[in-house]
Amino acid sequence: MRRKLKNSAFILCMVFALILSGCNFSSSEKTDEKTEGNKDASQVLNITEPADVPTLDSTKAHDGIAFTVLNNVNEGLYRQDENNLPIKALATEHVESDDKITHTFTLRDSNWSNGDPVTAQDFEFAWKRVMKENSAYGFMFVTAGIKNAESILNEEKDSDELGIKAIDEKTLEVTLEGPNPLFQTLLTFPTFLPQNQKFVEEQGDQYALEYDNILFNGPYKLVEWTHEQGWKYEKNEKYWDADAVKLDKINVFVVKDPSTGTNLYETEKVDRVELSSALVDQYKDDENFQTMKESGLVFLRFNHNHPVLGNKDIRRAINMAIDKKSLTDVILKDGSTPLNGVVPGGFYNSPDNKDFREINGDFNTGTIEEAQKLWEQGLKETGQKDLTVSINIADSDDHKKVAEYIQAQLEDNLPGFKLDIKAVPFAQRLVIEKAIEFDLSLSSWGPDYSDPMTYLDMWLKDGSANRMDYYNPKLDALVTEARNETDLAKRYVMLLNLEKILLEEDAAIAPLYQEGESILIRKKIKDVLVHPTGAEFSFKWASIEE
Known part of the structure; x- marks a missing residue:
């Protein structure tokens, strides 16, 4: 879930100064600029987050900020739509056995950012890795009812006995303990993402700690990550559904104080900010003011x-x-x-x-x-x-x-x-x-x-x-x-x-x-999906319109 952090006035000023210099706000793309030769608005979104990303290893991530990044740079069998319902992503077909215990998935053709194909083995490796390392969200496999997950967490069975098996490169079989009406919904959660085993093992303990030691197979890829200051997404042209992705870039700035965020918003450096209760009265009549249920x-x-x-x-x-x-x-x-x-x-x-x-x-x-x-x-x-x-x-x-x-x-x-x-x-x-x-x-x-x-x-x-x-x-x-x-x-x-x-x-x-949540968001920002669970934001369908 999102972390709303508060700092002293001194830290506020220091953070503000660091952000302006270190993240180069002065040269960041404004969303009202025009793309050369194109009458449409520049598809660049500038937003804030209240903290840095601890890790982008999907088997270890346990916070809402990491979940949002993973949701936008990676893709699993399913993802959430605008109604927060699961829709097929890398799965083109999902077949249940008559007893609803055996689930067989057929994967679409897709690639990692290094050119390797995304395979069923990538899912088997990642899911078993969660259980092997007793990661924070291993309990999600128990909630999903995947065979032997609870016994593995109780150290009664080995992680290799988890009920998932790659039949071939494009066919994944998952076995449950029994019928589970939550199974499909849970597959949208970042803990169920795949990982490229060869790349993970090559990176060792440095895997996913920087933007260039993680692979991407989702709508966007990271091209920059300056710790405690921010990160940048760019559209992933190798993504299987790249035609649906409208934004070219997303600049994310770590801003730990709401007052700093509103200053950046006022100077058109960012397009969306959260407001503290102390600032609501000041902005409640602004045309871009919104309140959102969480x-x-x-x-x-x-x-x-x-x-x-x-x-x-x-x-x-x-x-x-x-x-x-x-x-x-x-x-x-x-x-x-x-x-x-x-x-x-x-x-x-x-x-x-x-x-x-x-x-x-x-x-x-x-x-x-x-x-x-x-x-x-x-x-x-x-x-x-x-x-x-x-x-x-x-x-x-x-x-x-x-x-x-x-x-x-x-x-x-x-x-x-x-x-x-x-x-x-x-x-x-x-x-x-x-x-x-x-x-x-x-x-x-x-x-x-x-x-x-x-x-x-x-x-x-x-x-x-x-x-x-x-x-x-x-x-x-x-x-x-x-x-x-x-x-x-x-x-x-x-x-x-x-x-x-x-x-x-x-x-x-x-x-x-x-x-x-009370926010300021510019009217031209369209279709940024906000989810109640897992990853807070989906940018896949977002766009900027005049």
Whole structure:
């Protein structure tokens, strides 16, 4: 997921100076220039990213910035379209066995940037390499249900036993543990990209650390990468679908502070920037201002072992006592929207194309008076007259603002409630959560794949993402049933019911808001696709128009 970084004023100035000199902004192509002999706008896009790319090794990459680069310079069996649905990329044919366990892919003719053909062996090598090195996203092979993936991660089997085999250069066979409705969707994720074995082994531990020690087989190729300053894409003329690619170049500049980004935007050095909440009021009336929904959510975890917070009425009261609209519209002002469910709106449609959030509606909403009634009832049930608890938060500015708002809301609206804020570094916040050594914890979650299940199976007993000792056997059983259901309509009903168990039946967490983003983007920039999971951006179909 994207990293929004903040720096001191001193670092801001230093970064700005370095960018202007080191990345040669003064000579970067502006998008309103004309190509010689061509009346159309120059197809050059200038954008920012908040951090450098740690690695472009698809078997090791674990951050949204690397995923975006890999998505645009490489290609796998499938990629995401404008609706975030999987479409065939290097696969021209995908045949399932009758039991939906064996999947056979036929590859199209395509080449790496060094001229070598992309083969089925490239997929087998890369996928087994993920498992061999126990890479960060190896669990995606388990989620995809690929045969022996879980046993390999548990060190019960060898990586060579992963259920993938190159039948010949153009035929790839993948074997699953059982039918998996998520399989095709997951294949768009960068961890499932191919790699050229000979080239990887020649590069050794330097592979993918610079632009000239990685191969490209996607819409673009990297032609420059200056660490901590930026990188440049150029159209890959050897790409199999090069005719669909409109942009000639993309210049990406590492800009770690929103104020620096807006300065660059104002001087027409870049075409798209993110705004901090402090800058929203200044630009909200600009014709190029936009707010965008993101797929991440922020919510309150409750320690379900706590003698008072373990009470469902208390949890409902806390949920209902917070004015979420004021939180997003007055405090955050960054495009975030109130959320009263665990699956965010605008991304996950049913088989008949209805939004998940619209179908299931809102949970645990009501008036302050209703919240106070539940509060009094919960205190009576637990034998208490008041309650003092603490909230575990990361020490970021945004989390501090949110926690202070929640503190004021709960102490004002629930008589006898006292909330102490305990801010710690982000990594320590996670340690505290995993140990369940908190009362309340301000948490966030970004999806791993484009399906509601990525928000719903978090709450399995002893699951790594549960982190609050919540358990409902009905939920666990229904997750197992939904994972094996291949009738998509029936499965979607199960997903809806999973959320109802979590929130309607148990009020297990308190959703706060769906994350948003406020941006400035020039009107002439068309068809930059923004995805909720995996790679954030696809530039394959992007263009610049007058």
